[in-house]
Amino acid sequence: MSLRRGFTFASASVVLVSGAQLGMRWSMTRLPEPTHWLDALRHGEVSLAAVAVVSGAIVAYALSMLCWLLALRDLPLGRAYSLLSISYALVYLLAASLPMFHESFTLSKTLGVTLVILGVLTINSRRPPSSRNCA
Template sequence: MSLRRGITFAMGSVLLGSAAQLGMRWSMTHLPSPDAWLSAPLDKLALAVVFAAILAYALSMLCWLAALRDLPLGRAYSLLSISYALVYLLAASLPFFNETFSLSKTLGVALVMLGVITINTRPVSAPELRSAS
């Protein structure tokens, strides 16, 4: 088992999934509502971003499947929570998303990250190694 390879693929899944979420959010604010799709012109860039985000989701799933080969499910699944923090931080930091930081959201994200750190800093036990292989 390659723990490092599993973590690398899990983080690839996190990054691709987060990019897909942000891309979908951006493109949905630049496309007309679904009931106006037939009558209103579609923004070609926003449509391209939708398709890129769908591709990113597909690649994210492939990374996730590769990560599951090398990581125990409990550890791998906890790493996906990093995407909550990443999406929140980027959406609130980048001006074109019009999202804001708040104390409660930031505290929630900090608690999620503390959980990820807690789960993933303990040594891998023998039963986890057997179940991942």
């Protein structure tokens, strides 16, 4: 077990899934309602950039899952799972910071994200108990 490798893969998973979430959000605001996709395609009213970003986000989700599976090889589930919560904070901070998402900072959201981060730090601040091999 390598904690460093586990944290590296978990961090990569967080970055990829956060990017995928933001990409999906950006794209879906530029695409027609799913019930109108066929009509929009017939009339050439589909943004190719938005379709490309959706496609990239799907690939990012797949790579995120691969990184997550690799992280689970080296991290205890409780620690690894808590790290996924960082993506909630990251998506919130980026969406509220970047004007293209039209999101805003609010006291309640910021407090919630702060509590999530404090929880992750609390869970991951203690050393995991050493596992003994039973032979």
